[in-house]
Amino acid sequence: MPLRFAALAASIALLGAMSLPLRAQEPQGVRLLVTLSPDSVAGGARLPIVRSENLLSDGRWLSALRSGLPVRLHYRVEVWRSRGAWFDLFLRQAEWDVLVRHEPLLDQYTLLTFTAGGTQERRYATLDALSAALAFSYQVNVRPPNPGIYYYGAVLEISTLSDSDLDELERFLEGDLGDVATGGGSIGDALGRGATRFLLRLAGLPSLRLEGRTQRFRVR
Amino acid sequence: MSHTKRLLVAGLLLLPSSALLAQDSVIVIDPDATPSDTLLRGGPPAQVVAELIAFYNDSGTTRIQGDVSIPAGSSFEGGLAVHRGALRISGRVSGPVAVANGTLYLLPGAIVDGEILVVGGRLIRSAEVRHDGGERVFWDAAPVLRRPDGTLALRERRRPLGDLATARTTFQTGRVRTTLLLATGGTYNRIEGLPIVFGPLFELRPTPNSTARLDLRGLLRTAGEGSRLTSDFGYGVGAEFRSGSVGVTGRLYSEVASIEDQPLALSESGWSAFLLQRDYRDYFERRGGGGSIWVAPVRPLRLEVSMRRDDERSVRATDPWSLLRNSDSWRRNPLVDDGHYFTTGVALDYDTRNQRDLPTTGWFLRARFEHSTSDDVAPVALPASVRPELPLGGGYAFDRLSLDLRRYSRLTPSLRINARIRADGWVGGDRFPVQRRVSLGGPDLLPGYDFRAFTCAPRGFLDPSRLALCDRSITAQVEVRTRLGLDLGYRTRDREGSPTGRFIGIEEADLVFLADAGDAWLAGSGPGQVPVSRIPNFGEWKVDVGIGLDAGEIGAYLAKGISEGEPIKLLVRLQRRF
Numbered sequence: 126m127p128l129r130f131a132a133l134a135a136s137i138a139l140l141g142a143m144s145l146p147l148r149a150q151e152p153q154g155v156r157l158l159v160t161l162s163p164d165s166v167a168g169g170a171r172l173p174i175v176r177s178e179n180l181l182s183d184g185r186w187l188s189a190l191r192s193g194l195p196v197r198l199h200y201r202v203e204v205w206r207s208r209g210a211w212f213d214l215f216l217r218q219a220e221w222d223v224l225v226r227h228e229p230l231l232d233q234y235t236l237l238t239f240t241a242g243g244t245q246e247r248r249y250a251t252l253d254a255l256s257a258a259l260a261f262s263y264q265v266n267v268r269p270p271n272p273g274i275y276y277y278g279a280v281l282e283i284s285t286l287s288d289s290d291l292d293e294l295e296r297f298l299e300g301d302l303g304d305v306a307t308g309g310g311s312i313g314d315a316l317g318r319g320a321t322r323f324l325l326r327l328a329g330l331p332s333l334r335l336e337g338r339t340q341r342f343r344v345r
Numbered sequence: 346m347s348h349t350k351r352l353l354v355a356g357l358l359l360l361p362s363s364a365l366l367a368q369d370s371v372i373v374i375d376p377d378a379t380p381s382d383t384l385l386r387g388g389p390p391a392q393v394v395a396e397l398i399a400f401y402n403d404s405g406t407t408r409i410q411g412d413v414s415i416p417a418g419s420s421f422e423g424g425l426a427v428h429r430g431a432l433r434i435s436g437r438v439s440g441p442v443a444v445a446n447g448t449l450y451l452l453p454g455a456i457v458d459g460e461i462l463v464v465g466g467r468l469i470r471s472a473e474v475r476h477d478g479g480e481r482v483f484w485d486a487a488p489v490l491r492r493p494d495g496t497l498a499l500r501e502r503r504r505p506l507g508d509l510a511t512a513r514t515t516f517q518t519g520r521v522r523t524t525l526l527l528a529t530g531g532t533y534n535r536i537e538g539l540p541i542v543f544g545p546l547f548e549l550r551p552t553p554n555s556t557a558r559l560d561l562r563g564l565l566r567t568a569g570e571g572s573r574l575t576s577d578f579g580y581g582v583g584a585e586f587r588s589g590s591v592g593v594t595g596r597l598y599s600e601v602a603s604i605e606d607q608p609l610a611l612s613e614s615g616w617s618a619f620l621l622q623r624d625y626r627d628y629f630e631r632r633g634g635g636g637s638i639w640v641a642p643v644r645p646l647r648l649e650v651s652m653r654r655d656d657e658r659s660v661r662a663t664d665p666w667s668l669l670r671n672s673d674s675w676r677r678n679p680l681v682d683d684g685h686y687f688t689t690g691v692a693l694d695y696d697t698r699n700q701r702d703l704p705t706t707g708w709f710l711r712a713r714f715e716h717s718t719s720d721d722v723a724p725v726a727l728p729a730s731v732r733p734e735l736p737l738g739g740g741y742a743f744d745r746l747s748l749d750l751r752r753y754s755r756l757t758p759s760l761r762i763n764a765r766i767r768a769d770g771w772v773g774g775d776r777f778p779v780q781r782r783v784s785l786g787g788p789d790l791l792p793g794y795d796f797r798a799f800t801c802a803p804r805g806f807l808d809p810s811r812l813a814l815c816d817r818s819i820t821a822q823v824e825v826r827t828r829l830g831l832d833l834g835y836r837t838r839d840r841e842g843s844p845t846g847r848f849i850g851i852e853e854a855d856l857v858f859l860a861d862a863g864d865a866w867l868a869g870s871g872p873g874q875v876p877v878s879r880i881p882n883f884g885e886w887k888v889d890v891g892i893g894l895d896a897g898e899i900g901a902y903l904a905k906g907i908s909e910g911e912p913i914k915l916l917v918r919l920q921r922r923f
Binding site for chain 1: 370371372373374375376377378379385386387388429446447448465466467469484485486487488699706754755756757758852853
């Protein structure tokens with residue numbers, strides 16, 4: 126659709142006006158805590174410890190769970206090397222997923238932790254126990270090997286999943302490269318997974334992104 | 346595991362089960378752990394569950410279902426067991442206490458003389474509590490169920506969660522898992538309308554490391570031509586056996602395939618056709634079969650050798666319904682060079698992206714080389730400047746190479762830069778049939794230009810289908826993304842009236858700055874053609890720039906071609922550009 130150049134300028138200005146600082150935390154009390162392990166290693170390398178807090182105090186997630194929608198917690202920890210005035214250097218990252226689902230017949234909550242080392246399944250019968258399990262700390266073995274000044278960044282993306290999303294996620298986490306190999310779309314593409322997810326999100330199904338980072342530390 | 350491997354791969358360093366208590370609150374993630382697809386089920390030790398059941402069912406135990414309180418000043422003597430409820434003790438209990446799948450609260454002033462066992466819940470202890478005796482707490486749910494006589498029994502484990510994660514109907518018969526499927530397939534297009542796919546999928550796992558699949562699918566086209574049965578129905582039969590990092594596949598099919606896989610992804614093209622009666626792809630019918638052998642020596646890498654024989658035929662556009670512009674005519678679907686084609690191919694995929702849909706870091710490489718032959722091609726008439734006459738009666742052969750290389754990088758925690766180079770085209774032999782030819786222009790590769798702005802059609806050649814006629818194309822794309830908080834919407838109020846309920850709208854999006862450059866051309870020594878051994882000078886490439894907002898599942902962009910004085914284009918995408 127042809128538009129005038131003025132429209133482009135106006136749009137850029139509008140985008141600038143709308144660009145608010147990204148909120149680090151949500152007002153409902155859900156928090157992502159990223160801390161450093163104690164400085165107990167020769168050389169000063171420290172590990173990131175990631176923990177989410179008060180997830181179930183936000184009624185959106187409990188409501189989603191009880192509506193039969195699985196909740197996915199996608200954690201990502203990044204290792205950054207600080208380089209003063211120049212762009213910091215991204216070194217590596219580690220990711221893992223936690224999937225929570227309510228099983229109404231048993232009135233239990235199943236919690237799956239997906240990593241390359243395997244999948245761990247745990248079940249909890251009470252919200253107290255589930256809430257405590259969701260507040261587990263994760264210590265990530267991504268210690269920087271070389272001297273320098275480093276810090277860790279962490280991102281937690283919480284979202285609800287439809288069944289097809291869940292299926293796709295599990296296949297991907299299992300390393301299935303099928304779609305890559307064929308280059309074709311999978312069943313259900315007519316509806317468009319992205320579009321479906323967008324409509325679900327627009328309809329008010331919750332999704333949340335939290336970010337945090339540690340203090341800088343020096344490796345000698 | 347080397348650092349070049351996908352760092353998505355994070356390993357859970359599981360402590361030895363004997364040392365792993367249910368409420369261990371620190372989990373160690375080891376990104377360099379050896380990849381494994383094992384499933385470890387946590388839970389309380391079997392002997393503890395047996396002990397719990399025995400105690401609960403003991404005739405000397407007082408059994409309670411649901412919440413119960415021992416108030417301050419009161420006392421209880423003997424064994425006390427609670428199932429599926431909260432036990433709140435403020436008074437005195439003289440005897441062992443067990444809670445199954447519930448929470449035990451020791452409130453101020455509580456006195457317990459006896460063992461405490463909580464399985465499937467927590468023990469929440471206040472100050473000023475006195476407890477004489479042992480204490481064992483397991484947060485993991487106790488696998489028990491309550492029988493009609495009020496006693497507990499061990500509950501057999503139901504099928505795993507992974508099996509529940511499907512919208513299809515799946516059942517297990519012996520070692521064979523069967524999935525019955527009824528779904529939309531492919532996309533909405535002007536040939537088939539909305540294809541409906543139905544049929545079973547059988548899966549067998551002979552060993553934990555191997556899988557055999559047989560996928561039988563029928564396909565019903567809701568907008569077939571109607572003159573012949575095959576226009577309304579198609580099929581796809583796929584078989585695959587994979588063992589570890591090696592697999593063998595075979596396929597038989599009768600399907601409608603698209604000629605180019607751009608300028609929109611399949612799902613977006615479907616939405617565009619369904620909503621706006623704008624189908625951005627062209628199609629031909631393909632019937633045949635083939636097979637492949639693949640090996641994935643390490644997780645991100647996959648090599649494949651394949652061969653197939655296709656009967657490729659032209660299909661006509663029908664007139665399926667669309668939401669808007671339904672009275673307009675659909676763009677004509679081009680005729681293709683009908684014939685039987687035998688194709689052998691080699692493919693390489695290397696994928697270290699951290700996510701498939703919304704990657705933020707990693708490499709993606711897809712390279713394909715194909716050699717095709719045909720003995721009965723029936724070519725459509727094309728201008729001689731586009732293609733010399735093809736050999737008829739046998740000996741027609743051509744080679745095709747396609748390459749898609751992408752890099753996703755993070756400059757800072759909030760700033761990302763992504764780049765892509767994509768090339769596709771003829772590399773040897775006779776010139777391409779119509780159904781292998783390429784073009785450029787449109788939302789995906791050059792969004793600042795019109796759909797198929799560059800088709801290599803010679804001056805004076807008019808074709809209502811806007812046929813893609815180029816031999817080769819190349820595109821380079823780069824984009825810079827930064828995250829913005831938008832709050833475009835509103836938050837509903839919760840029960841207390843505070844605006845902390847669901848947020849309806851878009852909270853955050855990426856601000857995207859993009860630039861693309863590319864060209865599509867005919868290879869040869871004629872006027873306007875580029876020598877076979879060269880690509881066009883960069884100065885001849887078409888360039889566009891743009892800006893947009895990408896909310897992940899939907900994005901809006903403004904783009905402008907700067908090589909030809911194009912007007913600004915507004916585009917809406919339903920997925921990432923690349």
